[in-house]
Amino acid sequence: MLDIANERDFGEYFFFEKPFKAFYGLVKEPEVAELYEIDEINDLLRFELIKMIEHSVFIKKCKNCGWYFIPNRRQDAEYCDCSFGETGKKCSEIGAMLRYERKVAENPVWEVYKRNYRWQNSRTRTKKMTQAEFLQWSEEASPKRDECLAGKLPFDEYVAWLERGRIRKAREKRDTQ
Ligand SMILES: [Zn+2]
Known part of the structure; x- marks a missing residue:
């Protein structure tokens, strides 16, 4: 058991x-392997931790479900491969989308941006707007959104700018008819 009175049971030494x-044994003849005898749960955890450091195993916290996981494909993975709730999908498949939706739901700047993005994008599908026009809109709208998120552009002004884009497009449409 861990001896609280013994300082050698703590810190780097511990x-x-x-x-x-450690000892050597035959695992599968004729292979000899280094084996360890571990009697305590503390030693088991310590062993796991040291081996993880030795083999550069990273533990990350899933940004969707909050569980810890070992990324096996990319070290910069943000989501685990567990299936999430009732969705039947893995966090890695839907995590980014759910996070974006939460961000949108929590922030009116994102909400108004997303609504306008959808509206403008739908116009490319119905050929009321070309892909190039949409890209141009997006290139102006996203930095303005970021300015607004950073507090450099008032929310009302951003909304007004987005609205002007809608009115202008509607008027252009009427003029060409
Ligand atoms: Zn997860």
């Missing part, structure tokens, strides 16, 4: 220098 009982 984690890195306290020896494990």
Whole structure:
């Protein structure tokens, strides 16, 4: 058991220098492997931790469900591969979308941006707007959104700018008819 009175049971010594009982044995003849005898749960956790450091195993917290996971494809993975709730989909498949939706729901700037984005994008599908026009709109709308999020552009002004885009497009449409 961990001896609280013994300072050698804590700190760097405890984690890195306290020896494990190691021996060599035949695992699958004729292979010889280094084996460890571990009697305590503390030593097991310590062993796991040290081996993870030794093999550069990273643990990350899933940005969707909050569980810890070991990224096996990319070290910069943000979502785990567990299936999420009732969705039947993995966090890695839907995490980014759910996070975006939460962000939109929590922030009126994102909400108004997304609504206008959808509206403008739908116009490209109905050929009322070319793809190039849409890209141009998007290139103006996203930096303005970021300015607004950063508090450099008042929310009302951003909404007014987006509205002007809608009125202008509607008028252009009427003029060409
Ligand atoms: Zn997850």
